[in-house]
Amino acid sequence: MAKRDTANLVLNVRRDRKQEALQGALLVPWRQLADGAAAFAEWHMIILWVRVITETAEQLPQIVRSALQSRCSGFLESQNREQKDSLPVWKSLEEWVTAHCFAAASAEGWFDALMYYAYKDLRTEQAWTTWERSKADWRQTAPVRWPTLEQWTSEVLATRSLASPGTEKARAVHALGAVEASRLNKAVTELLESRAFALWVDAVSKPGQPLHEAVANELRDRCPNLLPASGAGPLWIRSLFYSLIRSGESNWRSAARSEGWYAALRYEVVHHPRYQRLIHYNQRCHDEGAQARPRDYPSFSEWLEAADGYCVVRSA
Secondary structure: OOHHHHHHHHHHHHHHHHHHHHHHHOOOOHHHHHHHHHHHHHHHHHHHHHHHHHOOOOOOOHHHHHHHHHHOOOHHHHHHHHOOOOOOHHHHHHHHHHHHHOHHHHHHOOHHHHHHHHHHOHHHHHHHHHHHHHHHHHHHOOOOOOOOHHHHHHHHHHOOOOOOOOOHHHHHHHHHHHOOHHHHHHHHHHHHHHHHHHHHHHHOOOOOOEOOHHHHHHHHHHOOOOOOOOOOOOEOOHHHHHHHHHHHHHHHHHHHHHHOOHHHHHHHHHOOHHHHHHHHHHHHHHHHHHHOOOOOOOOHHHHHHHHHOOOOOOOO
16 A cells, blocks of 8 residues: 555545544533543543653552542552453553543543543643653653642643644643633634534524625624614625624724734634534534424523533434
8 A cells, every 4th residue: 555545545534533532522511522632631641640650660659549539439459350461551541541430421422522532632732742741751750759749730730841842732732822721712612602603603694695684683793893873684694604703803803913822722722622512513503494494493501501412313
């Protein structure tokens, strides 16, 4: 097989797995998925801390043993009983965490989706970079004292350059240094709602037809500079959709660009489980509308509530 063919095959497999993960994501509300992914990212930092120390130390240090006893009750005892000498302790811990903390996600068919979003979490990439650098440094000289989990976590979250520079994730991680986490989270939340509003307008409007009066009025209230203060609603066309998105995001985008954290803002929005769910729900509305146009359309708040709770039933 030619090198190009092999590369294409790998890309196709990755694309298929991504689609499978995104389909699995629809099995649970996006908030539950987001919480699970965040929890796994936090566990991943712990596992890499255990890994980097145990790959350097000759025996399991007490600092690691104490942390595992307090956070993973029964893990060390199970290790002693099963005597998995051939399996590194960090790998056994990874399996234990998956089985004990994420059993429901596995049983219900959305663990791959959880993993997909956990690996989109920038903390995961920061943790891998910290692990690689620590391992390289400790190969030369082991530390006098092993870092505590709290010290390791602080170092991970302070990482601003990744092992692979120039990537989307690397630009986003670098930008984290220019904004406080609380401000970034506020901006992400508001941009997600702004995009939700644009997707609602799109879902309840017919291409090439004037906007419904109620939709046009709500659009004027939210984006007064986008439409005239009175008169019939404009035709719903793609350019208006993109203008609506730009109008709703202009303040945050301008601030983020001028202050140097736009890469982080964009990354967190486009890879957010809620954003993917909004897109799926918008498409569902279009699919249903193509079969039979509803007589009444939901308000934005009604549509957003339905979109946030949107799930699909797992096929047998």
